[in-house]
Structure formats: structure tokens, C-alpha cells
Amino acid sequence: MNRILSKDLKNHSGEDVLIKGHLFQKRIMGKINFLIIRDKEGLIQVVLKDKNEIDKIESIMDESVLYITGKCIYDKRAINEAEIHDPKIEVVSKVKEPLKIEINKPEIHANLDTLFNNRAVVLRAPQKRAIFKIQSIMVQAFRDYAIENGSTEIFPPTIVGTATEGGAELFEIKYYDKKAYLAQSAQLYKQIMVGVFEKVFGTAHSYRAEKFGTSRHMSEFIQYEWEMGFIESYMDIVNSAIDIIKYMKKNIEEKCSDEIKLLNIELPTLPKKIPVIKFREAQKLIKDKKGIDNTSEIDLSPMDEKMISEITKEEYQSDLIVITHFPRVKTAFYSMPDPEDEEYTLSFDFILRGEEILSGSQRINDYENLIESIKRKSLNPNDFESYTEIFKFGMPPEGGFGMGVERLTQQFLSIENVKEASLFPRDVKRITP
């Protein structure tokens, strides 16, 4: 007999069926007895009457693996519109000790540490599974968009010999008799590959030795990376990134309606025209609308990001805002200066619901200008040779962005701590499971 999945059961009413899954919940109340079985897609209700079968299941703990044959009966009110009657139960894998966290409740009450210590079991809770189902659909959408757009996927290494982004916050590896480091970004590799495929993308593991246990940072995270050569303007990149985010939303809406309902959340509002404003204008807006004057600052603070999001939500009905033209003193040395005002760069941050989720720029593609830009930051060009070298060999006008996979999941799904958007988060205290 072929196994029938929860969502498909209603099409098999009247048939003898085989279902397989984990025991999600038992309700043995004497007269009316139910089992709820959890499979990869949803839940199945099993009506239990036979004394033998009740005895068989009595001492079996939640999450044990059961194979059940029985009669499938259509019932509009049941979970997934069908239930199983007259079941014969086979206990395939017994749970050996009580779960430390009950995962079959509408709310899972435990602090983050307990949740992460029991991650392997906690992730089975439908509300947790939903997060990572949606995340997988988002990543797929990102790739589909990039491929459709003529980009080629690349697989940059994570072990690197030197730092591109400056030396701080690097994890050191014992690499045979040498030292090596975990990559902070795939920047160099993306740019090398622009010379090969022109447009490239990837989902790259990135590492930061962040000492702070905040709700916004992790030691290992994944970034959507995209780099485009032969652009006409930095706005080519901004527009592509906006389109990608909208495409992700569309895919979630189409493929994850159950998960959205289960999580009881609203996806971000993304109007046809996403506001794109310059950094100095953003500061001015905050001053005008919120009465807080940060116009002499060279960067946006997390509080600024929250305020500008509130303002644009009100003014443009958009949860997403793009801030461009950050001051040159603040942006990385490889960001292209704005030809109209060299104190600023063709750089941009995307703020979604008050949090930065994406950062990018047009890059300096001329070797001499790049060396000049490094010196201007009082850095030594020799320290960046492994990065600057490739610009001797012909680089088209190009730029790109990195967007945090977990950060974007967090903001899309209104999750409080970014670590909950990572399957097995790594931070200053945690390297297991």
C-alpha cells in the first residue's frame, strides 16, 4: 500500500490507506480517543476505538514514529478535511525519553537558550518548520530570478588567506602549518567572476567574530550575493534588488499560504514604486518628521533606520526603503564615488521594517582610482594587493550587493531574534548542535 500524505488524504475518502508520521498528540479520554499524526506537510487525525490499539499506544511518547493503516473518511471539519477510522498501528521508532519541550502547543514557551539546546526537536514544531520552509522558498526565488536574469551561480571558497574587508572580526583557522581565515564576504570572488560570467550570484557562508550577543548578529550566516558587470548605473543594481525582493514575496504568497496562516503574520507591504532617497535626505526627513537632528552624522544609527521606516511606511505605504549615497568616509574603500559629489558614494542600503537587510554599491573598477581610494582612507595598498590585483586586468563598470538570508527571513516573518531564522545558529556562546 502506498503512503498517503496529510494534504492528499481528502482525495482518498472511502479507501483503505497507509499513513506514516510522528505521533504529534494523543487524546485518550476513555470514550473519545484521537491520535494526531504529523507528516512533512501537516497533521492527520486518527479516531481510536479498538481497545487493542489503545493499549498499544498508551505508553508511547509523543514524536514516536508510527505507520498506520485504516479507513479514510472525508470530514469537512477535520484537519486537512479527512480522518482515519479503524486504525491498525505499527510503532516503528519509539521515543526513549520525554521531550524537554512540548512542541505540539500553539505557543512554545521556553527561553531562547532552551529552544536552541533542544533545537533538533524544537524544529519539528509546525510553527518552526514553517519558518524554514518559507526560507527555502525565498532562496529558490532568489536563484530563479538571478538565473532568469542571465546570471551564473558561483561557489566561492570560505577558507581565505587574507581579509578583504579589513582585519577585525576574523576567525582564524589552523591551516596545516599556516594561518588562514573564514571569509567575511565573497566580495573578491564575485568580482573576479564578473570578468568571467559578467553577472554572478551565489548563497555564500559568511563569518564574523562578533563579540556581542545581540538579537541582530550571528557568527556564521548566509548571504545572497549578486554582482553585475557592464552596468550603466548603480540604479541597475538597486532596481534588480527591489525586483528580487518582490519576486520572493510573490513566491511565498503562492507557495506558502499555509505557513503564513500558521505563523499568523503579514508579509511586508511592497508598493509598485519603492521609495529611493539619498542619505542626507533621509536625515532631513527624520529631522522634519521626528524632530531629531542627526544631520551631522555620517551614518544611520539603528534608531534612525527605525524612524525612517516609520516615516516611509506612512508617506509611501512601503515597508521597504532604499537609502543611497552614503558618505565616502563611512563606506568601504571599493565603493565608487558619486561623480557629482565625491564626498558621497554610489552605495545603498535597503531598510525593511526598520532593519538593514541589504548593502551594496557600484564598485571602483579602475586600478589607479582604487589605490587612490585605499590611500585616502589612510590604509596601505600593499595590504590589499590580493584584492586590487585583478583590477589590473580590465574590469567593466560593475557593482553588486550582499543580503542576509536570515535577516531577510526575520524581517519578512516578523521574528524577534535573527537566530530564530537560522537552523543551527552560531554565536559567541553556541557551536552546537
Place this chain on the structure above:
Amino acid sequence: MNRILSKDLKNHSGEDVLIKGHLFQKRIMGKINFLIIRDKEGLIQVVLKDKNEIDKIESIMDESVLYITGKCIYDKRAINEAEIHDPKIEVVSKVKEPLKIEINKPEIHANLDTLFNNRAVVLRAPQKRAIFKIQSIMVQAFRDYAIENGSTEIFPPTIVGTATEGGAELFEIKYYDKKAYLAQSAQLYKQIMVGVFEKVFGTAHSYRAEKFGTSRHMSEFIQYEWEMGFIESYMDIVNSAIDIIKYMKKNIEEKCSDEIKLLNIELPTLPKKIPVIKFREAQKLIKDKKGIDNTSEIDLSPMDEKMISEITKEEYQSDLIVITHFPRVKTAFYSMPDPEDEEYTLSFDFILRGEEILSGSQRINDYENLIESIKRKSLNPNDFESYTEIFKFGMPPEGGFGMGVERLTQQFLSIENVKEASLFPRDVKRITP
């Protein structure tokens, strides 16, 4: 004017067009002068007559970035069936020093070290680009197949607290005030996620501190990972893996015909029925057909793998052979013993053109049996607690495989050294670029 790409040019005959790309080759011979321009898809021939334009380009080195407007003329004999006449050239980014390797020749003559030292430029050679174009299509095909098959993509971490596969060959990381390691495989994480999504897949970075500079090993590589819960037999996994490999071949044939032509290779022969034989039968075949008696060995040597491939190529016209039922003493502790003969396991290796490309098994899914199996190998179960823990909480019958992305690329494309199938290979001597 919109840029036209090489492959699309023939549809614009008679029009004034804009092309963009790198200067691939110059042929300034006085009377007849050509430029060959390289873009992301192919080459474009530009016919040069105007003295001004010839002067402009005279001192410009190969690989410089040029934007060229001109008249597009259809010509069946030209590269991509069109060429550009009366060009106006804009030099957008000049190459600053001569390339150390000429990448515009049919054969690139240099030793591997020189090739890897100049990787950023070498990868631009059409023959090298072709390898990674095909690789990207293979990965895409793997994912498409897995998703179509009801699997969910997962993103396991690469920083781990302990080793699952035993302690040797681990890279150690300074992780704040602790020690951590780079993951050797995603085994544990895949299995945890079977409890969540039942079928999961990913492309995971794996690390091995291999001390040998062989043509078969790298320190960092990528693995296709797939794990399936609720299987009926290990053959469910074997058959899926065979289907995936065939699906990859089909995708390459459909999407990469130019690259295959350029590389001048033949894809592996994969007949309808791929031979699947037991380990002991394979040894017997080698003895019978090659006269070499290794029947008392507990594993296949690289030479055995070559011989069994030769034999199956002849007998079954297949470049792929699946060997199952390796001896229990040789396979990992988590491999399920064969219920018909407990000295062997429900394990399998795939040999493609004489090289192992995939390894997998049905796993032991019962906690007590797993502890027993660890002890049987004279290992201490306490050392594997972080792995065995999850088996206390109900695991369905399950299994999976890991398949090397670079190894598979190598065997599909008949590449001599696996490092040439990695964009930026890492080995005992190399951590750059």
C-alpha cells in the same frame, strides 16, 4: 543604444549596434585587421579599417574592456554568424600589465601552479569558463530534481563543536575563547532535518585536512547532500541518485551544447538500466575478468574502481556502476547492517568512469542499535553523544548520500585533476586567491 550579446547579434544584421566586452584578440596585419571581443556568452568579430580606430587600439592589451558601436553584418562563416563593420571604439578599462598567461589560445600551456596563481585571469578563458557554466547547470539540475521530488533545501552550519566522522583530518578554528572545527560533512544536520521535512537536500561546504597533494583531494569542497526519511529500502535512495545523475546529464545536453563542443568531450554513457552489484560480486568480477584476486580485501582500492568500471563499460555499456553492501568493518558506524547478513551494510558507492563520486547508506535509526554499532567498532558512545542524542526522539527508516560537486564535474567532463573543477581550489599549499 542597448547592448547586443554575441549570440544574439545575427538577429540584428543591418542595424547599428552596441557591443561590450573584453578584447580577446587583436589581429592587426596592415590590410586586414580584426578585433575579437569576448562577452559572457561568446566571441564577436570586429572588422577594423579606419586608421583612427586602429591607432586607438594599437597599444591596448588583451582583456581590456571595450564598448564598440558599429554596423552589424550577417555572415554565415563568422563566429556567431555576424560581424561588426565600421566600429567606433571606446576603451572603458585598460589592462595595465601584460597577462602572464595567454588565454586566447585553443590550448593553455602552463603547469597547474601557474594556472592557479593566475586563476582570476585564467578563468576567463572560454575553455575554463565552460567548466563552471556546466557545473552551475549541474547544481541547478540537482536542486530542481530534489525539489520536484518533495525535498526541502536546508542550510547547515560549517562551524561545528565536535566531529561526527571521527577526529582525524579536522581543521581547528579559534572560536572566541573556545575551539571549534570546520564540518567534515552535514550528516548530523541532514538527519536532524529528516525529523522536520522528511526529505532534505543541500549543497554543503565540507572540509578535510588532507595532507596529500593528490589529484583527487581538496581541503574544501562542496557536496550534494540528500537525506530521505520514511524509505522502504536503501534502493529508494540508490534509484533516486541514479535518476538525479541522469537528470543532470540531460540538462547539460540541453543547455550546454556549446560548452560541450568547446571542451571537445563526451558525457558519460548512462544506459536505461545502470548496473547495481554487491561488493563481493564486484571483487569476483575483477577476479574473473582481470585475473586479479582481491576477494579477501574489505574495500575497493582506486585500482579496483578503475577495473570494475572497465568491466561494466564492456558488459553493460555503462560509465556508471553502483556497488552495494560493503563490509561492516569498513563502513561508518551509522550504516544499517544488512538484515540478511549482518557482516555487510546497506551502503553503496557510485563509481563513474573509474572514480568514486557518491557514497551513501541506509542509516541505523534505532538508538540502542546505534550505540551497539559504535561499541562494535571499539569506539566510545560518549564521544558521539551529540550525534546519537537525536535518535532518542523517534527517527523513521531513513538514509541518504553525499556526492562531490567537483568530483562529479571532473568525471563528467574528463578533467584530469579535481582542482580544475573548483573555482578557487584549496589544498595543503594553496589558500589564495
